[in-house]
Amino acid sequence: MERPMSTPLIRRRLRVSGIVQGVGFRPFVYGLAVDTRLAGFVGNDTDGVFIEIESEAATLDAFVAALEASGPPAARIQRIDSEDIQPVGDTSFRIVASHYAETGTALVSPDLRTCDDCLRELHDPEDRRYRYPFINCTNCGPRFTITERTPYDRPNTTMQPFEMCYACSAEYREPTDRRFHAQPNACSECGPSVRAIPPAGDPIADARRRIAAGEVVAIKGLGGFHLACDAASDPAVALLRERKGRVEKPFAVMVSNLEIARSISLIDADEARLLTSRERPIVLLAKRANTAVSELVAPGNGYLGVMLPYTPLHDLLIEPGDVWVMTSGNLSEEPIVTTNIEAIVRLGVLADGYLVHDRDIHVPCDDSVVRILDGAEYPIRRSRGYAPFPVPLPFESPPILATGGELKATFCLAAGYDGFMSQHIGDMENLETLDAFTRAVDHFIDLFRIEPEVIATDLHPGYLSTKWAERQSLPVVKVQHHHAHIASVMAEHGVRDSVIGFSFDGTGYGTDGTIWGGEVLVAGYEGFERVGHLKATPLPGGDAAVKSPAKMALSYLHTAGIPWSADLPPVSALPETERAVLTTQLDRGINTVPTTSMGRLFDAVSAIAGVRQSVTYEAQAAIEFEALIDRSEGGAYTFAITERDGLLVIDPSPALRSLADDVVAGEAVGVIGARFHRGIANVIVETAERVRMRTGLTTVGLSGGVFQNVTLTHATRTALVERDFEVLLHRLVPPNDGGLALGQAVIAAARR
Numbered sequence: 001m002e003r004p005m006s007t008p009l010i011r012r013r014l015r016v017s018g019i020v021q022g023v024g025f026r027p028f029v030y031g032l033a034v035d036t037r038l039a040g041f042v043g044n045d046t047d048g049v050f051i052e053i054e055s056e057a058a059t060l061d062a063f064v065a066a067l068e069a070s071g072p073p074a075a076r077i078q079r080i081d082s083e084d085i086q087p088v089g090d091t092s093f094r095i096v097a098s099h100y101a102e103t104g105t106a107l108v109s110p111d112l113r114t115c116d117d118c119l120r121e122l123h124d125p126e127d128r129r130y131r132y133p134f135i136n137c138t139n140c141g142p143r144f145t146i147t148e149r150t151p152y153d154r155p156n157t158t159m160q161p162f163e164m165c166y167a168c169s170a171e172y173r174e175p176t177d178r179r180f181h182a183q184p185n186a187c188s189e190c191g192p193s194v195r196a197i198p199p200a201g202d203p204i205a206d207a208r209r210r211i212a213a214g215e216v217v218a219i220k221g222l223g224g225f226h227l228a229c230d231a232a233s234d235p236a237v238a239l240l241r242e243r244k245g246r247v248e249k250p251f252a253v254m255v256s257n258l259e260i261a262r263s264i265s266l267i268d269a270d271e272a273r274l275l276t277s278r279e280r281p282i283v284l285l286a287k288r289a290n291t292a293v294s295e296l297v298a299p300g301n302g303y304l305g306v307m308l309p310y311t312p313l314h315d316l317l318i319e320p321g322d323v324w325v326m327t328s329g330n331l332s333e334e335p336i337v338t339t340n341i342e343a344i345v346r347l348g349v350l351a352d353g354y355l356v357h358d359r360d361i362h363v364p365c366d367d368s369v370v371r372i373l374d375g376a377e378y379p380i381r382r383s384r385g386y387a388p389f390p391v392p393l394p395f396e397s398p399p400i401l402a403t404g405g406e407l408k409a410t411f412c413l414a415a416g417y418d419g420f421m422s423q424h425i426g427d428m429e430n431l432e433t434l435d436a437f438t439r440a441v442d443h444f445i446d447l448f449r450i451e452p453e454v455i456a457t458d459l460h461p462g463y464l465s466t467k468w469a470e471r472q473s474l475p476v477v478k479v480q481h482h483h484a485h486i487a488s489v490m491a492e493h494g495v496r497d498s499v500i501g502f503s504f505d506g507t508g509y510g511t512d513g514t515i516w517g518g519e520v521l522v523a524g525y526e527g528f529e530r531v532g533h534l535k536a537t538p539l540p541g542g543d544a545a546v547k548s549p550a551k552m553a554l555s556y557l558h559t560a561g562i563p564w565s566a567d568l569p570p571v572s573a574l575p576e577t578e579r580a581v582l583t584t585q586l587d588r589g590i591n592t593v594p595t596t597s598m599g600r601l602f603d604a605v606s607a608i609a610g611v612r613q614s615v616t617y618e619a620q621a622a623i624e625f626e627a628l629i630d631r632s633e634g635g636a637y638t639f640a641i642t643e644r645d646g647l648l649v650i651d652p653s654p655a656l657r658s659l660a661d662d663v664v665a666g667e668a669v670g671v672i673g674a675r676f677h678r679g680i681a682n683v684i685v686e687t688a689e690r691v692r693m694r695t696g697l698t699t700v701g702l703s704g705g706v707f708q709n710v711t712l713t714h715a716t717r718t719a720l721v722e723r724d725f726e727v728l729l730h731r732l733v734p735p736n737d738g739g740l741a742l743g744q745a746v747i748a749a750a751r752r
């Protein structure tokens with residue numbers, strides 16, 4: 001083409017990093033280049049996408065601006081680097097072959113929910129993929145869970161055994177097609193298929209028939225098996241609970257669309273956006289009263305976990321009007337089952353039938369759980385749809401592996417400015433979970449080509465993850481649990497200076513060997529000072545007390561000098577013989593360990609208020625207590641703060657006295673709940689004020705499992721903001737131990 005002499009040609013080399021492979025990035029760039037009429041090429045390599053473009057400066061600038069501003073829907077651009085080079089006189093734009101080296105860190109995309117184009121084709125009787133359960137394109141479909149190795153190319157995924165038919169390979173090779181280089185591209189002629197066990201003519205109809213009949217069906221999905229049953233049927237849900245040995249812990253449900261979700265839960269605009277997002281997590285939503293959903297799905301809980309279909313198979317299975325329990329296919333807290341054989345062996349006692357398929361799941365990946373707090377995402381479990389997208393680190397890190405803690409385990413593989421947080425692994429209390437952890441670590445090291453030089457782990461000598469770290473032949477950095485929580489929320493926000501951290505959870509190993517959990521820290525990345533804590537109380541019988549809020553209640557009443565009156569529910573709940581043993585234990589300090597755990601205080605208060613005397617899952621007492629809160633009550637119990645040798649001690653005794661009086665006087669539990677929650681928020685603010693006076697620090701970080709309680713977190717944040725504190729809440733990783741590894745990684749990095 002002719003160009004005026006006055007506008008010289010420039011050639012620019014661009015390097016795009018982020019999630020730019022397997023998401024239709026090259027066809028997008030190709031289309032953009034053709035539209036803006038510039039010459040050059042685009043290709044994939046181990047670090048991402050490389051582009052060279054040649055035209056006048058203004059055209060090149062417009063191209064780069066358009067690339068930054070838009071991009072294909074599933075791409076996530078982290079950075080575009082550019083340099084100008086010698087023009088070579090290209091006259092057209094091409095997609096060139098991929099270059100792969102042994103090193104490099106091209107990101108692997110999380111799995112993506114079915115896109116609208118694919119859904120349209122799925123339901124179009126004229127389309128060649130009509131009702132094909134594995135339809136996908138460059139904008140959607142499986143990614144992380146099928147990736148065995150990088151680069152992300154079909155032979156490196158579990159799609160390798162399926163040879164594309166003529167029609168599919170034509171799409172795959174056509175640069176302007178939505179399926180250009182869509183690695184999992186397939187159709188019913190050439191791709192994976194579903195089948196029922198025991199065999200049935202139409203496997204999808206068979207699964208629907210079984211569920212309608214009240215049976216439990218094991219369904220192979222994207223990151224593992226689900227156990228599904230009719231959530232509207234009490235007997236079906238009871239059957240699943242009985243078989244799974246899961247007494248009361250809530251189940252999540254799947255419904256076909258947003259409208260049905262609205263009929264069973266209250267959904268605001270932010271929650272609707274999250275439910276329909278490409279990540280498609282389970283969203284915790286306020287339950288509606290008197291719906292079709294069985295009370296047994298989430299008993300005593302104010303919230304219901306709801307998700308929408310995220311694979312074409314789900315879309316075909318779940319029809320409007322259906323509400324299905326979809327819970328991870330596993331026994332109690334073991335890792336999720338992923339293979340057909342394993343499902344038959346391990347889920348045999350749980351399921352009446354199976355719906356399986358022959359596309360292997362390479363990476364087990366549970367559903368994510370997210371909620372909305374104050375208008376933004378608040379993660380509870382960061383897994384499918386999010387992992388393995390990295391969390392940006394606040395400073396450059398050497399290669400580090402952080403093992404996380406024990407419950408809700410995840411790990412973090414960090415290097416440079418990327419913190420690759422793993423998917424949810426499970427509770428590291430058994431060898432199955434430890435095996436899953438080891439496999440996932442090896443996979444991450446291989447995938448991101450990061451060889452850790454250091455391992456960061458929890459201070460707790462008894463954790464399986466700590467013991468595992470010590471068996472590796474690498475230097476180990478031990479990180480105090482509550483420090484890791486605060487560092488985690490700091491890292492998310494890119495904070496560099498110290499903060500006032502409230503690290504409230506159930507349990508964590510303290511530097512003095514006692515059980516911490518109600519900690520006030522002045523924390524940076526390198527270190528922390530414990531400037532305050534909840535007043536210590538004996539944990540009678542050690543961990544056994546965790547299952548018995550009634551015992552915790554009696555211990556707290558004892559510490560506060562409040563008599564064990566028979567009018568108080570935990571007193572009457574325990575037989576006299578047990579109370580006698582407890583009295584001896586507490587008076588003489590036998591078989592007790594002191595704890596400053598805030599989680600245990602919530603347990604105790606829930607028991608005193610008459611909500612829960614014993615629990616069957618973690619945090620149950622606090623969850624059911626929160627569910628009963630009367631939102632119209634404005635009162636608050638008063639906590640004392642005492643100061644000894646500069647250490648602030650939060651003493652709940654006055655609050656417990658008022659609370660016990662309210663209980664005896666027959667005050668409503670919702671009122672008591674409101675007063676207690678606001679009391680905790682107030683004492684956090686008052687403590688923060690004292691630390692601010694002493695240190696001048698004005699930023700407060702809230703972390704730890706107790707802050708999964710959104711009533712408490714919202715009240716605390718609001719009160720702190722009113723007093724001009726800047727408040728850091730978790731937005732990328734969970735406040736519970738699922739976010740611990742990020743904190744461990746940045747602490748270890750800062751100490752190098």
Ligand SMILES: [Zn+2]
Nearest residue numbers: 115118137140
């Ligand atoms: Zn699609």
Ligand SMILES: [Zn+2]
Nearest residue numbers: 165168187190
């Ligand atoms: Zn095909």
